[in-house]
Amino acid sequence: MSAGLWRLARPLLLASGSQTRRELLTSAAIPLEVAGPRVDERAIEAEARAAGADPAGVATVLAAAKALDVSRRHRDRLVLGADQTLACEGTALHKPRDREEARSQIAFLSGRTHSLHSAVALARDGVLVGQLRDDARLTLRALAPEAIELYLDLAGDRATASVGAYQLEGVGIHLFERVEGDHATILGLPLLPLLGLLRETGALAL
Secondary structure: OOOOOEOOOOOEEEEOOOHHHHHHHHHOOOOEEEOOOOOOHHHHHHHHHHOOOOHHHHHHHHHHHHHHHHHHHOOOOEEEEEEEEEEEOOEEEOOOOOHHHHHHHHHHHOOOEEEEEEEEEEEEOOEEEEEEEEEEEEEEOOOOHHHHHHHHHHHHHHHHOOHHHOOOOOHHHHHEEEEEOOHHHHHOOOHHHHHHHHHHOOOEOO
8 A cells, every 4th residue: 555645544445347447546556456336337327318317427327326336335445436438429339349349339430529428436335425527529530441440450359348449548549630638537537636536535645
């Protein structure tokens, strides 16, 4: 545990299986442990949409649901839930299931600007103690079918690891014409606002 920086007796409990989120927190010297949430994300999303939530609101609802689920099972721990949604011209995308779906997503996003909504929620003892969301806008180049196939060949399994079928931190950077927003937010964790939230809860000394 980082001496002097983390003020709580036990590490942050991350309610996410995302390797990228773990790496972002570790790089910021945040001690953490992982406990996967047991929630039906698609059912929660459907309920949120039925109640009128837009994609940004869905991300917020899902982050809170994950944090609360883990918090109820791990009392006396500060739990971080996170989620990210992608919306393009009224269409929401999820992680592609296979190469065919990845191809379809990239072809749809080609030449268009889409939004990424990254939300986090902190919970303790089954109660939310903080929430926030940050957004980014990204524009893909107009891509020919052969360019998409080359990208999929280069990316391999990584093409199905993230919503939109791209990973900006890797070979996916070649797909883009313009990126507007914080890099960590694009990767799925609005780190700078989150650090501020952790300070507000008394978890950080710096």
